[in-house]
Amino acid sequence: METSRSMSLWVVLGAAIALIFAAIYMAFLYAPTEAMMGPVQRIFYFHVPSAMVAYLSVFVLLGSSMAYLWTRRRGFDYVAVAATELALLFCTVVLITGPIWAKPAWGVWWTWEARLTTTLVLWLILAACLMVRGYATERDAGARMAAVLGIVAALDVPINYLAVHWWRGQHPQVFGPGKKDPLAPEMMHAFLLCMVAFFTLYLALLFLRSRLAAAEDRAQSLMDRVRDS
Amino acid sequence: MNNYVYLFWGYNVIWALIALYVVFLAVRLSRVGRRLDRLESSLRDSDDD
Numbered sequence: 267m268e269t270s271r272s273m274s275l276w277v278v279l280g281a282a283i284a285l286i287f288a289a290i291y292m293a294f295l296y297a298p299t300e301a302m303m304g305p306v307q308r309i310f311y312f313h314v315p316s317a318m319v320a321y322l323s324v325f326v327l328l329g330s331s332m333a334y335l336w337t338r339r340r341g342f343d344y345v346a347v348a349a350t351e352l353a354l355l356f357c358t359v360v361l362i363t364g365p366i367w368a369k370p371a372w373g374v375w376w377t378w379e380a381r382l383t384t385t386l387v388l389w390l391i392l393a394a395c396l397m398v399r400g401y402a403t404e405r406d407a408g409a410r411m412a413a414v415l416g417i418v419a420a421l422d423v424p425i426n427y428l429a430v431h432w433w434r435g436q437h438p439q440v441f442g443p444g445k446k447d448p449l450a451p452e453m454m455h456a457f458l459l460c461m462v463a464f465f466t467l468y469l470a471l472l473f474l475r476s477r478l479a480a481a482e483d484r485a486q487s488l489m490d491r492v493r494d495s
Numbered sequence: 496m497n498n499y500v501y502l503f504w505g506y507n508v509i510w511a512l513i514a515l516y517v518v519f520l521a522v523r524l525s526r527v528g529r530r531l532d533r534l535e536s537s538l539r540d541s542d543d544d
Binding site: 303304305306308309312313316351355358359362363366367369370467471474475477478481482484485488489491492495 | 498499501502504505506508509512513516517520523524527528530531534535537538541
């Protein structure tokens with residue numbers, strides 16, 4: 267059972283790496299250069315999938331946090347830790363690559379625009395989830411507080427997604443209602459492959475991090491047994 | 496518009512962050528694996544005693 271699980275993890279990780287190389291090829295060599303923004307537009311191919319994966323991870327965090335609060339089974343908490351860290355990782359990628367694109371496109375690194383601000387708020391809530399775990403004196407109390415914060419983080423996702431509709435900020439909106447054929451076919455192919463690559467990478471990292479959380483928990487309980495014996 | 500420098504740094508940031516995270520996971524996994532082996536063997540020794 268354990269061997270087949272390890273095997274499937276390596277298969278998913280290998281597939282993710284192969285897909286990433288294919289995605290880089292598509293983003294740089296297959297997709298044409300955008301006429302208005304030039305080469306910097308190619309950040310889009312990895313910036314948007316990072317944001318989508320961050321959203322997905324927050325929804326995984328929401329599901330696992332609710333399941334943990336309901337059942338108190340540690341397995342759900344392992345998934346919640348993994349989802350929190352990965353959401354924070356991909357949110358960090360979004361918050362760094364966004365300004366790198368914004369500087370040549372808008373002329374400024376950062377503006378307190380609704381989409382950007384709510385993304386920063388999401389990053390802060392996710393960081394708070396990890397800090398609550400780290401500083402809690404009792405493991406289960408930390409997991410409970412982090413689960414509650416995980417649910418709060420999920421509330422920010424629909425606000426973040428709809429921010430461009432509600433407050434009409436500067437952030438470009440490529441997809442959405444009324445956007446027919448938003449990208450040239452080659453750009454769309456490259457974008458879709460980047461999405462698949464990032465989702466596969468996310469899956470592999472989620473498995474890996476959940477396994478690490480389970481192993482660390484087992485090590486802690488063995489440590490307690492050694493101390494008692 | 497010549498903005499290759501931004502593109503270069505944008506992609507470097509993405510892959511550097513992901514690679515750092517994967518290394519961080521690999522180091523912690525191997526460390527916890529060693530710790531588990533040590534603890535299991537010390538528990539076996541105490542059971543034998």
